[in-house]
Amino acid sequence: MQIGEAARRAGLTVKTVRYYANIGMVSPRQDAATGYRDYGEDDVAKLQFVGKARRFDFSVGECRELLGLYEDRNRPSREVKALTIKKIGEIDARLAELQSLKDELSSLAASCDGDHRPDCPILNALSGG
Amino acid sequence: MQIGEAARRAGLTVKTVRYYANIGMVSPRQDAATGYRDYGEDDVAKLQFVGKARRFDFSVGECRELLGLYEDRNRPSREVKALTIKKIGEIDARLAELQSLKDELSSLAASCDGDHRPDCPILNALSGG
DNA sequence: CTTTACCCTCCCCTTGGTGGAGGGTCTATC
DNA sequence: GATAGACCCTCCACCAAGGGGAGGGTAAAG
Numbered sequence: 001m002q003i004g005e006a007a008r009r010a011g012l013t014v015k016t017v018r019y020y021a022n023i024g025m026v027s028p029r030q031d032a033a034t035g036y037r038d039y040g041e042d043d044v045a046k047l048q049f050v051g052k053a054r055r056f057d058f059s060v061g062e063c064r065e066l067l068g069l070y071e072d073r074n075r076p077s078r079e080v081k082a083l084t085i086k087k088i089g090e091i092d093a094r095l096a097e098l099q100s101l102k103d104e105l106s107s108l109a110a111s112c113d114g115d116h117r118p119d120c121p122i123l124n125a126l127s128g129g
Numbered sequence: 130m131q132i133g134e135a136a137r138r139a140g141l142t143v144k145t146v147r148y149y150a151n152i153g154m155v156s157p158r159q160d161a162a163t164g165y166r167d168y169g170e171d172d173v174a175k176l177q178f179v180g181k182a183r184r185f186d187f188s189v190g191e192c193r194e195l196l197g198l199y200e201d202r203n204r205p206s207r208e209v210k211a212l213t214i215k216k217i218g219e220i221d222a223r224l225a226e227l228q229s230l231k232d233e234l235s236s237l238a239a240s241c242d243g244d245h246r247p248d249c250p251i252l253n254a255l256s257g258g
Numbered sequence: 259c260t261t262t263a264c265c266c267t268c269c270c271c272t273t274g275g276t277g278g279a280g281g282g283t284c285t286a287t288c
Numbered sequence: 289g290a291t292a293g294a295c296c297c298t299c300c301a302c303c304a305a306g307g308g309g310a311g312g313g314t315a316a317a318g
Contacts, residue, residue: 052255070252080251081243091162093229101186102220114210122209123199126181
């Protein structure tokens with residue numbers, strides 16, 4: 001099938017699918033006559049897989065690893081689990097960071113009157129040491 | 130003072146400070162003889178301000194807005210508070226998104242044996258509809 | 259014969275900088 | 289006077305992960 005249908009079925013944009021072809025992540029056959037990319041069912045499955053993994057915050061590089069494991073019928077599930085655990089750790093770190101940012105900003109916002117007057121604890125905090 | 134000292138005192142890299150000069154965020158005087166940038170105390174204060182705001186996850190554009198308010202001795206604190214509240218909202222949205230990602234990944238990881246065998250619920254979930 | 263809907267490649271744009279090449283300047287030391 | 293080291297400058301390329309659009313080819317339908 002053509003790239004448009006493959007993209008629709010994978011829930012991705014044509015641009016994205018073309019990009020994945022360019023970086024060698026999901027490489028379709030090429031129609032010799034038209035030069036059009038020719039996607040098979042297996043390609044669509046891979047695109048769906050990658051799309052889902054991306055939504056799970058895996059980077060393109062990690063998707064490539066996961067795809068390799070996905071295609072290896074003998075891979076140990078250990079490796080997949082390790083990647084997942086690592087990703088969970090990263091998400092945890094980012095969660096903690098964002099939470100602490102939010103706490104600080106919230107207390108700053110709470111201490112600011114937010115009126116027409118120029119005095120502002122938020123700016124004071126940002127400019128202070 | 131020269132850019133190196135200004136960067137050190139603001140806790141930024143020289144590259145970053147030069148970048149801020151290029152985009153017109155913090156513009157130092159220029160030494161006519163050497164062509165070197167010449168930072169004053171006020172510039173250092175602005176650099177520190179911007180560095181802190183960046184650490185608070187404000188974008189460069191938002192830093193520019195905040196800097197404008199910071200320099201305006203008559204600004205209403207309302208505007209600063211509004212920017213802060215908006216930023217808190219964004220952080221909240223990202224927190225929720227990451228939390229749900231984490232939950233899903235965690236339950237996937239928990240259901241995976243992580244041994245030498247090829248069966249892997251994580252990959253199954255990624256490849257399934 | 260023309261419209262419509264596809265497809266292709268190629269290049270620039272985004273965010274917030276980082277890295278390096280190639281070259282000028284200042285001070286200290288030999 | 290030469291040279292080394294520590295500064296500084298500009299300009300170009302690069303990162304992630306594509307998005308936007310130009311310019312052009314192709315295929316089927318009316």
